Amino acid sequence: MFSYKERFKYFLKERNLKYTPERKEIIEAIVKLQKHFDAEDIYQQLRRQESNVSLATVYRTIPLLVDSELIIETLHCRDKVLYERIYNKKHHDHLVCINCGRIIEFYNEEVEKLQDEICRKYQFLATEHRLGIKGYCKGCQDKLNIKINSAKEKK
Amino acid sequence: MFSYKERFKYFLKERNLKYTPERKEIIEAIVKLQKHFDAEDIYQQLRRQESNVSLATVYRTIPLLVDSELIIETLHCRDKVLYERIYNKKHHDHLVCINCGRIIEFYNEEVEKLQDEICRKYQFLATEHRLGIKGYCKGCQDKLNIKINSAKEKK
DNA sequence: ATATAATTGAGAATGATAATCAATTACACC
């Protein structure tokens, strides 16, 4: 199993692209980031590790990271695109609290199987799938005093 | 069962908001739009029906339409937010072709049940859920000569 | 070492959406 850096290097070579110090530093930043992050988070992490890679380069590098399957676009949150690392990670889906922003990850084998079934039915070749459930986490339900079965009343 | 217009009127009254000619025209436009649409599509439809409602008002009205559960935000496509009507419509999910943009709608009872189960497990109160599968539709698979099991090679 | 295509940073451009504000208007109350 290759490291993120090795995998990226290989991907770049495969496409006759260059492995630059900037790309190396971005990979190093990505690996340090936890959970979900956006372009600005990567940029901030670069600052933290004394790197001067520009935000433009961060934006330019993101599609390469996505294509090389090191990260994936997961959610849109407040007009921002959020990514997460996927290399050597198990696929999962998300529960997103619309009140506090908390993200709960889950994996359900049955859901995966059903998706395969659905794709077969429509002769669809899936490259990616995403199940996102939005609502209120337990904490916020209590805080807001929302009762089960009345989510629709609450805004 | 109320019409879109009646439902919206009622919603506005409930909140002490006004039922203006502009809002009436927007509702009329929404009802005429097929499938998925964005703010600009609503604006164009308004032009078609001789209405001069401004784009600003369209943007301002969208959250009201969402809150009143007449439309729902379905997908992000090329930096645009797409909506669709949901009042008196059955819930469904989407298969989105990343080559031609075609959207296939489907409904799967099992998936719905599993989602309820997952929410129960995490004590999560769902207000909305979305299952989006991206990939290649049959037509594009043929056109691009993509073989099943090699989606990952293709970009 | 050289050639060349890829890459970079800085800043300008884009484009969807949101905010501002003065003028207008719906509607609850009399």
Added chain:
DNA sequence: GGTGTAATTGATTATCATTCTCAATTATAT
């Protein structure tokens, strides 16, 4: 049916994430 007031509107400007431009630089194949 008038009145008062808070909501609404159009026009315009602002915002802000993301993309583009371009001249200068650099990685790498030969």
